[in-house]
Amino acid sequence: MTFSDDRMYTKTHEWAKQEGELVRVGITEFATDQLGDIVYLDLPEVGKTVAQGDVLGEIESVKAVVELYAPVGGEVAEVSSSVLDDLDSIRRDPYREAWMVVIKASDLAELSSLLDAAAYEQLCTEEAR
Numbered sequence: 001m002t003f004s005d006d007r008m009y010t011k012t013h014e015w016a017k018q019e020g021e022l023v024r025v026g027i028t029e030f031a032t033d034q035l036g037d038i039v040y041l042d043l044p045e046v047g048k049t050v051a052q053g054d055v056l057g058e059i060e061s062v063k064a065v066v067e068l069y070a071p072v073g074g075e076v077a078e079v080s081s082s083v084l085d086d087l088d089s090i091r092r093d094p095y096r097e098a099w100m101v102v103i104k105a106s107d108l109a110e111l112s113s114l115l116d117a118a119a120y121e122q123l124c125t126e127e128a129r
Contacts, residue, residue, distance in 0.1 A: 001029050001030060001033075001121075001124065002029050002095060003117040003118070003120055003121040003124075004095060004117060005115075005117045006117070007095075008071065008089060008111050008114035008115060008116060009028060009114055009115040009116075009117070009120035009123075010071050010115070011115065011123060012023055012067075012069050013027055013028045013030055013104075014026050014027055014028070014031075014039060014068065014069055014071050015027070015030035015071075015072035015094075015095065016025070016072060016111060016114060017099075018051070018060060018105075018108065018111060019084055019102075021104060021105060022077060022102050022103065022104055022105070023071065023072050023074070023102065023103045023105050023108075024101075024102050025056070025068075025071060025097045025099065025100055025101050025102070025112070026090075026094055026095065026098055026099040026100050027068065027090065027094055027098075027100070028095075028120070029057065029094050029095070029122075030124045030127075030128075031066075031094075032091045032094050034061045034063075034064075034129065035059065035061035035063055035064060035066065036061050036062050037061055037062045037091070038058055038059060038060070038061045038087045038088075038090050038091065039061060039084065040058075040059075040060035040086070040087075041056040041057065041058070041059055041060070041084060041087055041090075041100070042058040042059075043056065043068075043079045043080070043084065043100055043101060044056050044076050044079065045055055045076065045079070045113065046076055046077065046078065046079055046103065046124060047075060047076060048075070048076045048077065049073075049074070049075050049076075050073055050074065050075075050103065051073040052068040052070055052071065052072050052073045052110045052113075053070060054068050054069065054070045054073070055067045055068070055070075056068045056076075056100075056101060057100070057101075057118060059106060061112055068100065068102065070103065070112040071103075071111070071114055072103055072105045072106075072107070072108070072111060073103075073105070073106050073107060073110060074103040074104045074105040074106040074107075075100055075103065075104045075106075076101035076102070076103055076104075077102045077103060077104040078098055079100070079101050079102075079103065080098075080099055082097070082127075083097075083098050083099070083100055100108045107110075
């Protein structure tokens, strides 16, 4: 399983990668393994304002329906149409190809409240038990 140092992670299994004032968001490999085949994805509209921890959308798989949470607050600047067109990309490449939204962060300091790769790996190890 991959735990890349170039992004931060939430306890609810979203990843956040800072790109200047923007934060690219997706779900982790651990999350995709837990979900199985994803059959539906609902993402927010561009322009929606969210606070850190707000629901961004919904992911439905053959095993469960889970919510996608905002790792930082701000305005949704971009939504990935390619992931909506190819849900299998989420399992195939959750960290590059299958990003879901880009948020123009209102406070990049919120990233410091997230988990780094080592802490996220520990969380996954504990949850896998």
